[in-house]
Amino acid sequence: MLYGALEAGGTKMICAVGNENGQILDQESIPTTTPDETMPKIIEYFTAKISPELPEDDRIKALGIACFGPVDVRPKSKTYGNILNTPKIPWRNYPIVKTLKDALNIPVSIDTDVNGSLLGEATWGCAQGLTDAVYFTIGTGIGMGAMSGGKLIHGMLHPEAGHLFMVKVDGDEYKGHCPSHGACFEGMASGPAIQDRWGKPGKELAEMPEVWELEAKYIAQALTDITMVLSPQKIILGGGVMTQTQLFPMIRKYVTEYINNYIDTKELRNMNAYITPAALNGNQGIMGAIKLAVMAAEEEA
């Protein structure tokens, strides 16, 4: 069976066709501008994949969307599948699920981009077989997807763990970059926060250990809090900032220090496996969207 997948991001929309094994068979990237410009191109891509001219087995059976937030992911909600109060103004309140469902007439399912990445990793990547895991993306913004008891967590909307409050590291005078909270996790540790604090983008600061020591301390605070709250079996870290791989051992060291033996589990005794990079080479989001489509098709059946 074939499935459609859309990874909806702030700069590009990745459209793909995959199978139930998570294999990506076709892929196209469309720039994210306005819905008027972008959506017809997405619809055109997927309409070709349901064409009656294709043999039945070559048509996609459902579409999964892993979408930038905030987005209404509650299936019972009247505004299910609408993008909500995003800073990307033209997309505010845009009914992305309804638009695609009306155009394609196949089951369409949506979740956050971070839940999508986590689902990809839980199905085919480094979190296979786990029931409790979290995925942080640390880049332009910070977001977290979470799975508890085998289910992706939504709650009243969806978690926003990029905005956890931080305890300032001694001597740190930086006010923070979040327009809503100043010195929250995203305000202190996102890519733009690094650039604002040090006057250069992170990739030009790779050789300055003090940059990454400080960064690791803030990331470790958030990971410690999430460990305390959700008790995940694994924490996966992705996003542009985490391409600075020297962060991983520092983060593991500080999480160990901050937990301070308060929790003793086999998972925490193996920090290298507990805090780990994404394993699907940047395809975790689109693969998660394939899995969302598989689930949507199963639900419909």
Ligand SMILES: [Zn+2]
């Ligand atoms: Zn914030």
